Amino acid sequence: MLYREAGQFKASYEADQQIFPILQDRIGVMLLIGFFALAVPLFADQYWLKAILIPVLIFSLAAIGLNILTGYAGQLSLGSAAFMAVGAFGAYNFMLRIDGMPFLVAILLGGLCAALVGVMFGLPSLRIKGFYLAVATLAAQFFIVWALVKIEWFSNYSSSGVITAQQIEILGFAFEGPQSKYLLTLFVVVMMALAAKNMVRSTTGRSWMAVRDMDVAAEVIGIRLMRTKLTAFAVSSFYCGVAGALYAYTYIGTVEPEGFNLDLSFKILFMIIIGGVGSIMGSFLGAAFIVLLPIALDVFVPMLLGDLVSSSFVSNLQLIVFGGLIVFFLIVEPHGLARLWQIGKEKLRLWPFPH
Amino acid sequence: MNLKKTVILGAAVAGLLGSSMAIAAEQFIGLPSYRVGPYAAGGSGIYGGWIDYMQMINERDGGINGVKLAWEECETEYNNARGVECYERLKEKGETGNSVFQPLSTGITYSVLDKVAKDKIPLVTMGYGRTDAADGRVFPYVFPLITTYWSQATTMVKYIAGKEGGTDKLKGKKIALLYHDSAYGKESHAVLEKMAERYGYELTKLAVAHPGNEQQSQWLQIRQLRPDWVILWGWGVMNPTALKSAAKTGFSREKMVGVWWSGAEEDTVPAGSAAKGFTAAGYNVAGADYPVIKDIEKFVYAKGHGNMEDKSRIGSVYYNRGVVHGLITVEAIRKAQEKYGKGKALTGEQVRWGFENLDMDDKRLGELGATGFLPPLKTSCMDHEGSGKVKYQQWDGNKWNVVTDWIDADKEMVRGMIEESAAAYAKEKGITPRDCSKEM
Incomplete structure (x- = not known):
């Protein structure tokens, strides 16, 4: 009933080609964006903005990046965090070395650097597949972090190898408070998420999916494998790079190369597995799940158990519960949280009169 | 908003309970601890010791001037x-x-470095973090207390010179630096290179990739190089591996000097007998025979309140390091209360003043029951490090024994580098350094 699209006729090509063809989706997405852009900055306190919402948005963007590569183009990658690092250090160097560099251009350039590096490390994907490719991208992970530590120019010869993000200023407005930083992050993430949503149903996206499903068949019907795989690597790394730049500029402030380690890459991979492989919305759900659950456990487990057990036990228990919940979700819904939403949508279509 | 609500609610509840129950002031200390993961041994020891010390202050003294x-x-x-x-x-x-x-993490230190100045909360990093933050003019809210990596590197050269019979004997000696290949490990380079120029020793730098459980090629190089000394700038599993590899290579552990993150029981016990003779720096010493530790045992553990599950760790290097954290934090709050009002809960801004005006001389350390436990400490607006002294301890197979007195850092050299680096940071971030003559 709620989700019935009967009666929504498309009379023009524009109407047929909209990003969200169903009216309910359009309204829902607009309400959601409106809520996060207007209501949240007014009512959420600093803690929520700085420590919860900004990281969830940034990791969602990184997860979209990996989802494009792994979920849509079928190329397994373990180098997402390294591409984030390239984006962060790239944006930093553009801001540092070019006077009057606009911030938004700097993060896009940072993303482009990541795209370039991504293409380079994507080259082996033309020959190797599956888990073997994951090992090749693992090389990217270690090489990039090593290079950022080793080559001191990247961190402007800082003795400890860290970079400190410059003040963000756009058209004379300084982004200082959590509200403004949150809105800036939200703006970039929403724009790029919509672009990704649009991209995956275009020729590019469809050829990615064709390659994912069977690359020989895709080649036979005339999709150029090299170009498709490399664009997937480029776009994916671009998204990760922009996410990395935002991570440095709107979230952490001062970053070290070691912060972008293999653990972070795995985390992003878990986000898309939990959220839903091959789904843009799944990237958001997965990022929220992986970021929020440990924090929620850290708040509620000590509250429930109180002083009954030692704090070491509580800390270890959180990890056990976290791991257990991931296994539980994967057994109950192997296609991720996005699939749950899809099932819900189908149910809503018939509700309240299922036959 | 939330805080206000809580306070109002708290006041309302207290009012209901009757005026006979006065609300005692409380000083809140947030502990960003880590008790899981690869560094859990350090985290549980240090935060455990720190919590035990605060518990002891509450039990023995009823808090700081009545502030729990x-x-x-x-x-x-x-x-x-x-x-x-x-x-x-x-x-x-x-x-x-x-x-x-x-x-207790350099990465987290960097992540909150900009935030603390805005939120007016002091950030204390003892023996890690950003070295140039010792320049309090540029970093008013950051305190790399007691000593920094650069200071430590100078004491290592001093220690080696002492063993060789004077700094003039260093000429032509070969020193190998076996370091963790990370920002942490690289902190050692600039100072050791500068000192190599001055004293004429030959420095060879050998990087070990994280986590450091694979060191065969590095030790092969050491075998070919035959250095007179090896400086171990390690962390976690890298330390016992280095000690075991040294034993296999036949390099004398007496000629190996470690940093303070290489010198705990957790680093030597896993190496077994291979660790015997190894020396490491420490800004606190091991041992339970200090009055302050005795008080913790008496007022906390005797009442069954202790934080450590494994009581044998009381008096270990990490545990004692936690007690040092507690000692200095409590002393800073006490100092700040002298200025801003005894018996009151203080804000972060006020506690910051306490950290900047610490004066823990030998007499004060004696009163605290910690003579020789940590070096005397005196901070100021210019100097957020306050001491720079370390002791060297040697592992005898069962425990750490102090083998030197407090060794002073080469302040003149380190200070110059700190000011240079801090000035570069201030310029990059557009910070105007404070004028210390105007600070009270």
Whole structure:
């Protein structure tokens, strides 16, 4: 009933080609964006903005990046965090070395650097597949972090190898408070998420999916494998790079190369597995799940158990519960949280009169 | 908003309970601890010792001038993003907000470095973190207390010179630096190179990739090089591996000097007999025979309140390091109370003043029951390090024994580098350094 699209006729090509063809989706997405852009900055306190919402948005963007590569183009990658690092250090160097560099251009350039590096490390994907490719991208992970530590120019010869993000200023407005930083992050993430949503149903996206499903068949019907795989690597790394730049500029402030380690890459991979492989919305759900659950456990487990057990036990228990919940979700819904939403949508279509 | 509500609610509840129950002031300390993951041994020891000390102050003295200490742990897993979340979560807890943040992780330190000045919460990093923050003019809210990596590197050369019979004997000697290939490990380079120029020893730098459980090629190089000394700048599993590889290579452990993150029981016990003779720096010493530790046993553990599950760790290097954290934090709060009012809960801004005006001389350390436990400490607006002294301890197979007195850092050299680096930071960030003559 709620989700019935009967009666929504498309009379023009524009109407047929909209990003969200169903009216309910359009309204829902607009309400959601409106809520996060207007209501949240007014009512959420600093803690929520700085420590919860900004990281969830940034990791969602990184997860979209990996989802494009792994979920849509079928190329397994373990180098997402390294591409984030390239984006962060790239944006930093553009801001540092070019006077009057606009911030938004700097993060896009940072993303482009990541795209370039991504293409380079994507080259082996033309020959190797599956888990073997994951090992090749693992090389990217270690090489990039090593290079950022080793080559001191990247961190402007800082003795400890860290970079400190410059003040963000756009058209004379300084982004200082959590509200403004949150809105800036939200703006970039929403724009790029919509672009990704649009991209995956275009020729590019469809050829990615064709390659994912069977690359020989895709080649036979005339999709150029090299170009498709490399664009997937480029776009994916671009998204990760922009996410990395935002991570440095709107979230952490001062970053070290070691912060972008293999653990972070795995985390992003878990986000898309939990959220839903091959789904843009799944990237958001997965990022929220992986970021929020440990924090929620850290708040509620000590509250429930109180002083009954030692704090070491509580800390270890959180990890056990976290791991257990991931296994539980994967057994109950192997296609991720996005699939749950899809099932819900189908149910809503018939509700309240299922036959 | 939330804080205000809580305070109003608290006041209302207290009013209901009757005026006979006066609300005792409480000083809140947020503890961004880590008790899981690869560095859990350090985290549980240090935060355990720290909590035990605060518990002891509450039990023995009834708090600081009647202000009880309150604390809450937040698990960071040694992860930067989690550390930032903990920082934000703990920031506004308690009556006056969090009074100090000490994450025991260089990564988290960097992640909150810009935030603390805005939120006016002192960030204390003992023996890690950003070295040039010792220049208090540029970093008013950051305190790399007691000593820094650069100071430590100079004491290592001094220690080696002492063993060789004077700095003039260093000429032509070969020193190999076996370091953790990370920002942490690279902190050693600039100072050791500068000292190599001055004293004429030959420095060879050997990087070990994280986590450091694979060191065969590095030790092969050491075997070919035949250095007179090996400096071990390690962390975690890299330390016992280095000691075991040294034993296999036949390099004398007496000629190996470690940093303070290589010199705990957790580093030597796994190496077994291979660790015997190894020497490491420490800004605190091991041992339970100090009055302050005895008091913790008497007032905390005897009543069954202790934080450590494994009581044999009391008196270990990490545990004692936690007690040092507690000692200095409590002393800073006490100092700040002298200025801002005894018996009151203080804000982070006020506690910051306490950290900047610490004066823990030998007499004061004696009163605290910690003579020789940590070096005397005196901070100022210019100098947020305050001491720079370390002792060297040698592992005899069962325990760490102190083998030197406090060794002073080469202040003149390190200070110049700190000011240079801090000035570069100030320029990059557009910070105008404070004028210390105007600070009270």
